[in-house]
Amino acid sequence: MRRVPVTALVPGMRIAREVVGGHGEVYLQTGVILTQGYIRKLGELGFASVYVHDALLGDLHVPEAEDIIHDKTRHEAVSRVKTLLQEAAQSQAKAIDPPKELAQTVSDMVNQILNNPSQTLDMYDIRAQNEYLYHHSVNVCALALVIGAQIGLSRRELYELGVGALMHDVGKIKVPAEILDKPGKLSAVEFELVKKHTLYAEELLKNNATAAAIAGMHHERLNGEGYPRGLKEGEIPPLAQIVGIADIFDSLTADRCYRKAYRPDEALEMLLAAGGFWFNFDLVRAFVVNVAAYPVGTMVELNSGEIGVVVSTPKGFPTQPVVRVFVAVDGGWLGDAYDVSTLEKCLFITRVLDEEEISFIKKKILGSRQSTV
Ligand SMILES: [Fe+2]
Structure with a gap:
């Protein structure tokens, strides 16, 4: 799952973490599929971002992040x-x-x-x-x-x-x-x-x-x-x-x-x-040392040129996550994603991808998948 600004939500995305009000009232349950109406309502209620499951990330089995407080x-x-x-x-x-x-x-x-x-x-x-x-x-x-x-x-x-x-x-x-x-x-x-x-x-x-x-x-x-x-x-x-x-x-x-x-x-x-x-x-x-600089679900580029999604961060190394790489150095989609420990491989994150880049990559990946079917 990843946190997406309400302005970048599109119908069909699935809520990954329930959206609640100040008295615990649940506005949207986990698993709800977003419609244009829901997206408009979230904006009216004053939410600027929510957690969603991404179709692309879903395929990669990105684990759910757990809150330290229940x-x-x-x-x-x-x-x-x-x-x-x-x-x-x-x-x-x-x-x-x-x-x-x-x-x-x-x-x-x-x-x-x-x-x-x-x-x-x-x-x-x-x-x-x-x-x-x-x-x-x-x-x-x-x-x-x-x-x-x-x-x-x-x-x-x-x-x-x-x-x-x-x-x-x-x-x-x-x-x-x-x-x-x-x-x-x-x-x-x-x-x-x-x-x-x-x-x-x-x-x-x-x-x-x-x-x-x-x-x-x-x-x-x-x-x-x-x-x-x-x-x-x-x-x-x-x-x-x-x-x-x-x-x-x-x-x-x-x-x-x-x-x-x-x-x-x-x-x-x-x-x-x-x-x-x-x-x-x-x-x-x-x-x-206790805070993940790149939360689970963040799309990042490594200094190797590979692109992937953060799946975990080892305690004590907040800027050195494990990244599930799905775009190779040459920009090609990898059918079999693999995990890279930036700590063990002495790699670092050069940047975090923004929503526009993510949607561009998604289109490219979906296109390449369809062409291989
Ligand atoms: Fe204050």
């Missing part, structure tokens, strides 16, 4: 965060205390990550634009826990990190939605208002010192470029830095109202460039 737990978490934040906004709450059920969800996420130490993070959530904050909170929580587990935090510390990560953006309930969802560039005044979400969160989370510190400092950067206080190295606790790293990665890899999602390899490159300046480099590395 679907049920993820849906539960999104739904509970949504309820909590909507109720707090409506009642103009002075304090937010995560309820027992949410604490249980964080414990479940900690357990699932600790039980799966060998899994590379290889699945990126999709979400409707108007549900962004809730999905973002849950993703940042999962990503932060992966870093926390990698650096050996205790179960208790992971739990506290998880709660803080889940609550890191609660201050946004006090920032006008039209600013948060503004499609264009923010004015200086608007940006000042957005920056305040950190201070609002500190206030709202006053009953939980760790969560308040994480939420208040997740936009601070080691070189003093962050906000709200421009703190420097030594003043920003590791847990807040971890959430800052997770926050940047999830924001970059999400489709936003003002830009398309960056690919994971692009987001990882940006994070690596920020390592040492914005964040402790060891924390950035702890994250990067």
Whole structure:
């Protein structure tokens, strides 16, 4: 399966991962064949991309990527965060205390990550634009826990990190939605208002010192470029830095109202460039080694000239996947695809193919198959 922008969907494609709303309501089940009507509806609901089975990839038996967090737990978490934040906004709450059920969800996420130490993070959530904050909170929580587990935090510390990560953006309930969802560039005044979400969160989370510190400092950067206080190295606790790293990665890899999602390899490159300046480099590395730069299903070209699809990524080598090659160096279709470990063969990926190139290759391959029948 692979993630395809809604604008590139065509009738006949099959949904590979169910499309759900903020309360776990299923809009499209796995296996549903897309029609023009469904594609239009996805756009109206604010989805920018979905996971589909590709006829071409289906023939190559590309394995399904597995989420590090179970679907049920993820849906539960999104739904509970949504309820909590909507109720707090409506009642103009002075304090937010995560309820027992949410604490249980964080414990479940900690357990699932600790039980799966060998899994590379290889699945990126999709979400409707108007549900962004809730999905973002849950993703940042999962990503932060992966870093926390990698650096050996205790179960208790992971739990506290998880709660803080889940609550890191609660201050946004006090920032006008039209600013948060503004499609264009923010004015200086608007940006000042957005920056305040950190201070609002500190206030709202006053009953939980760790969560308040994480939420208040997740936009601070080691070189003093962050906000709200421009703190420097030594003043920003590791847990807040971890959430800052997770926050940047999830924001970059999400489709936003003002830009398309960056690919994971692009987001990882940006994070690596920020390592040492914005964040402790060891924390950035702890994250990067756990994330597949080229998720399963990504079509890539190797420096050998071969073209194929990523089928897995070994733990610890995020940019060195195993690629199922189906276009030879001379551009010819290989009837029998073969797997190449870029790590073992000392090869590297030169580029990721875009939708236009993929559809061009598909036509070529289908043509060559028909001519051999
Ligand atoms: Fe934030």
